[in-house]
Amino acid sequence: MTTDLLAAPAATTRSEALFARARAVTPGGVNSPVRAFRSVGGTPRFIAKADGAYLTDADGTRYLDYIGSWGPMILGHNHPAVREAVAEALPLGTSYGAPSEREVLLAELVTRLTGAERVRFVSSGTEATMSALRLARGFTGRKYTVKFRGNYHGHADGLLVEAGSGLLTNADTLGAAAPSSAGVPEDYARLTLVSEYNDPAALDALMAARGDEIAAVIFEPVVGNAGVLIPTPDFLAALHRVKDRGALLIADEVMTGFRLSLRGATGLLGLEPDLTCWGKIIGGGLPVGAYGGRAEVMDFVSPQGPVYQAGTLSGNPLAMAAGLATLKTLEADPGLYARLDAYTAALAGGLRAAAQEAGVAISINHVGSMLTAFHQGVPDGSIRTYTDAARSDTAAFAHWFQGLLARGVYWAPSQFESIFVSAAHGDEELGLTLEAAQAAYASLGASA
Numbered sequence: 001m002t003t004d005l006l007a008a009p010a011a012t013t014r015s016e017a018l019f020a021r022a023r024a025v026t027p028g029g030v031n032s033p034v035r036a037f038r039s040v041g042g043t044p045r046f047i048a049k050a051d052g053a054y055l056t057d058a059d060g061t062r063y064l065d066y067i068g069s070w071g072p073m074i075l076g077h078n079h080p081a082v083r084e085a086v087a088e089a090l091p092l093g094t095s096y097g098a099p100s101e102r103e104v105l106l107a108e109l110v111t112r113l114t115g116a117e118r119v120r121f122v123s124s125g126t127e128a129t130m131s132a133l134r135l136a137r138g139f140t141g142r143k144y145t146v147k148f149r150g151n152y153h154g155h156a157d158g159l160l161v162e163a164g165s166g167l168l169t170n171a172d173t174l175g176a177a178a179p180s181s182a183g184v185p186e187d188y189a190r191l192t193l194v195s196e197y198n199d200p201a202a203l204d205a206l207m208a209a210r211g212d213e214i215a216a217v218i219f220e221p222v223v224g225n226a227g228v229l230i231p232t233p234d235f236l237a238a239l240h241r242v243k244d245r246g247a248l249l250i251a252d253e254v255m256t257g258f259r260l261s262l263r264g265a266t267g268l269l270g271l272e273p274d275l276t277c278w279g280k281i282i283g284g285g286l287p288v289g290a291y292g293g294r295a296e297v298m299d300f301v302s303p304q305g306p307v308y309q310a311g312t313l314s315g316n317p318l319a320m321a322a323g324l325a326t327l328k329t330l331e332a333d334p335g336l337y338a339r340l341d342a343y344t345a346a347l348a349g350g351l352r353a354a355a356q357e358a359g360v361a362i363s364i365n366h367v368g369s370m371l372t373a374f375h376q377g378v379p380d381g382s383i384r385t386y387t388d389a390a391r392s393d394t395a396a397f398a399h400w401f402q403g404l405l406a407r408g409v410y411w412a413p414s415q416f417e418s419i420f421v422s423a424a425h426g427d428e429e430l431g432l433t434l435e436a437a438q439a440a441y442a443s444l445g446a447s448a
């Protein structure tokens with residue numbers, strides 16, 4: 001027996017040891033469920049540091065990252081502009097509980113880029129959507145809201161209804177649906193009506209039957225949280241028609257805002273929502289969310305109006321500094337979105353070819369820097385609803401995911417998520433990814 005073996009027992013990685021300690025003090029060992037790798041198996045990697053397109057875990061293994069902190073890191077990790085902005089703000093104090101200049105600067109930038117007239121900062125996407133719905137109810141005096149099956153809007157009670165990869169229920173009354181979490185009272189869930197994404201007739205029927213009770217329709221303008229789903233032109237038109245019934249249209253751009261364009265997915269698709277929610281990129285990796293829109297609606301928010309909403313750390317100076325640096329860097333690089341698009345399209349083409357070669361059935365949806373490769377044998381682009389996405393072979397996905405991870409590529413650990421390409425992903429990263437993907441598809445093809 002050598003001292004080496006005693007010093008580093010092969011069976012116990014640092015991630016495993018940390019995960020065991022974490023499980024003893026935190027539910028499931030993680031602070032957000034998808035990080036636990038439950039749907040793909042194996043040990044979640046505990047990350048020690050991140051730089052550019054790469055993560056390094058607690059055991060010193062380097063991974064090419066396709067999660068980007070689930071969206072915020074569009075510039076790549078540890079971007080110098082963001083790091084320097086936070087370093088500059090740090091010695092000036094970390095929180096004031098009073099207004100400061102950076103909040104004004106970021107609000108001016110966000111309103112200029114997005115066309116919203118007023119914006120209110122909060123600390124997460126969940127807070128943004130929750131607050132926007134309260135505002136919609138306060139503004140319209142109505143109590144029902146509509147969401148779409150498989151769309152995720154954070155974890156506020158009224159939005160945990162047929163959310164993300166939650167349970168699928170057949171509604172027996174129009175729009176009625178079940179909570180997708182224990183602890184959400186039926187009485188709350190009853191106020192959220194659910195319709196199918198990309199089904200304009202279903203939305204029209206729901207609005208015709210109950211339109212005058214509906215305060216707002218909230219939606220992901222491009223879905224990331226059921227895997228990537230792209231809206232059809234007919235569905236977009238039906239979304240616009242909800243305004244004719246006096247309901248507010250709320251675009252949840254927490255994932256797509258500043259990712260698909262500086263004006264988000266709504267800018268790309270020519271949508272004009274009444275309210276928009278942001279998160280993720282708007283904080284450049286620090287906790288920021290926001291909601292905004294027309295002044296007439298936003299001025300219902302306290303202290304200007306009667307709808308209460310507050311936050312001890314809202315507009316936090318470090319978080320504002322990171323958000324400002326990120327958005328300014330994006331604005332200063334007009335070719336960036338086209339480069340992200342080109343990388344992602346090349347990734348899609350390479351994955352398609354590698355899967356075909358190995359005899360593995362996949363169907364790819366991608367837009368901008370978002371992509372999902374669903375494990376099912378239908379044509380690319382034909383998966384349009386959560387019901388479609390749910391037909392994917394999750395065991396095949398898990399096998400492929402583990403094959404990538406073993407080869408140093410950290411894909412999203414769930415079939416029903418988007419991956420995120422960053423500005424730090426270049427030719428070298430594309431090559432590494434496709435090599436790993438070929439081997440992972442070959443292994444999956446051979447095991448089938």
Ligand SMILES: *Cc1c(COP(=O)(O)O)cnc(C)c1O
Binds near residue numbers: 124127155224255
């Ligand atoms: C991530 C996400 C949220 C929730 O944001 P948190 O910051 O995790 O609370 C809401 N809506 C969409 C579309 C998201 O992708």
